Amino acid sequence: MLSTYQWVAIAMFGIGLFGVMYRRSLVGMLIGVELMLNGAGLSIMAAAQFTETNGALAQLSTLLVMGLAAAETTLVLAILLIVDKRFGHVESDNISLLRG
Template sequence: MNSLTVYLFVALLLFCIGMFGLLQRRSLIGMIISIELMLNAAGINFMAFNRFLGPDPAVGQIMVLFIMGIAAAEAAIALSLTLALFRKLRSINIEHARDLRG
């Protein structure tokens, strides 16, 4: 229970599940959900290294707080873009958003 490898594996599994979702979903909101999972995996990694290897416990916590702030900003922007796209295309399926295709 208390070893670095366990936490790294949990974070890795979470990251891979998120990556699978990001590649396979076509709904924009589904992709945002997957991105949140991947960001959380990064946060777990920071906290695990902080707990077991890091020199100063406060630094890892500050990094995870930074990740949370970035994730909140990213979610706000992505959701408003989703709304804008929906109003333009009447759909949030990314395969319909192909105006820029060459």
């Protein structure tokens, strides 16, 4: 049963990575990253719930991933606002300047 959940997690990771590469706007890329992080959390959780591993460790790891995802999203929102103010759009193709 563990492998079933791992397949779902791999599918989510693949879809997320495709989204990050394919999307042009930074918001769309952020959605892709969220999908990938969710796949990782699912995989961690399944790895402990179906084996002899300490279950508390996996549940806390998944919570940790969620916390990091929340922090990451907050920072990305700030970056999006700055990029939008400076460039007038949030599409990744034309943002190639890394100057302060």
